[in-house]
Amino acid sequence: MADITVERLTKRYGETLAVDDLSFTVDAGRVTGFLGPNGAGKSTTLRALLGLVRPTHGRALVMGKPFHELKDPVRAVGAALDAHDVHPGRSGRGHLRTIAAAAGLPNSRVDEVLDMVELTPARDRRVKGYSMGMRQRLALAAALLGDPRILMLDEPANGLDPQGMRWLRDILVSLAGEGRAVLISSHVLSEVEQTVDSVVVIGAGRLVMQGMLGELVKGDRRPALVRSPRADDLRDLLEAAGASVARDGRADSMHVHNASLEEIGTLAAEHGIPIFELTHEVTTLEDRFLELTGEGGNVR
């Protein structure tokens, strides 16, 4: 059984269709990126999973059950929906204590999670003085309180500096390594590209694709970048062999489609053509994402 199951989920707000017949699953032991442009329906889906909004049709299940049927929700799911969801007049520690109390957890657990997110030095300061990065850490600490099996984080990288990003990546990967299901949403691909193992991409409330990160960026679809002092000669040979070649204006480089790196290298060697560089062009998740969801599209 998947830890998270979204089954033909539809959520309509008046005229607006926020989520449209969406189905996907999230498994334990890996970080899953929940990706889509702003307004694609990510937050609404998370809220449906957490029982905060009611599906118009379909189901959003956590460990096979609707959220409100979970016996011990805090130990099942830790969620961070918005880093601003804190009373600014409370200290970070005070904020966590209100949640820990409701969950029946001891104050010592509050200090543990504060330590995990490296917020101990600031724990007694009021949250109004926290930076965005500190608020994100506090939100993650709140999600971790119940030592949950599933983590759902909405835009956790938002507002983090590069060190913060690296820190978040490390902690999420290690949490998933402990066997948890980690679902993080983002509208900025580069934020999560190095963190996620699998992805669920949505646009306009619909599923665009679900799969492993590698499947999203299929190696064999990517063109090869070749640099050679005899680029023109090599181009003629490659084209004769059935590949398509595009030059980019630089004298020594070209982009080759429909030929593997091995084929290109062998062909060059047979004709004694020197090769300075032979590699796959980097297709970022970003490129693929825009390709799948439409550039700037789907924002309603």
Place this chain on the structure above:
Amino acid sequence: MRVLKSEWLKLVSVRTTWYLIGAMVLLEGLTAGLTTGLGDVDDLRKGNVSTFVIGTHLATVFMFTLGALLSTNEYRHGTANSTFVVTPKRERVILAKLVVGLAIGIAGALLYIAVHAGLGLSILASRGVDVDSDLVVNGYVGVGVGLVLGCLFGVALGALLRNQVLTIIVGLVLFLLAGTVALFIGNDVGQYFPGEALLALQNDPRVDLLSQTYGGLVLAGYCVALGIAGAVLTREREIA
């Protein structure tokens, strides 16, 4: 019990709570001191002592605001998300808020009476004014219960309306302006308004209203009705 502890922590972990209670006690202590200290001794002897016990709408507004914040802060600051994820049985949260509102209301009322009576009665005694102890006890009981109900009214109305500013404005209108409206539409209906019921509960002799007990029951009735409506709506509504 968990939810109760959480709600209590929410209340005592913000400074606003203490500012509101402090301001209420300070302001009303000052009023008590001024009316008894500067009032004409002959007037006070003639029985107008009762006026120093009553006239505490302002204190009730403070306690109402405290109660309203207890509910509406959840939406104002977005903590409703984590609150209702941790406690999916949302009506329990509202019930816990009402219990906490009751507790802080009682504490506020006792503190108010201690300061107000301590200061006012000792000044009166020093000026040689005898007070009708029945009247004073009655007055303070009414005022105390009014403060507690005011706080509960705030919690319940806040749970119903969610919006902080709206809740406080509606509360102010009901407690402070409703009197004018009540007189305009006639006393028969008007006396059942929350503001008028509060005056009756405080045994204000200046107006012809319900009896003290009925005034209290009417006000308590509002709290119960709003509390139930708030709890049911909170359970059914979406947290978006």
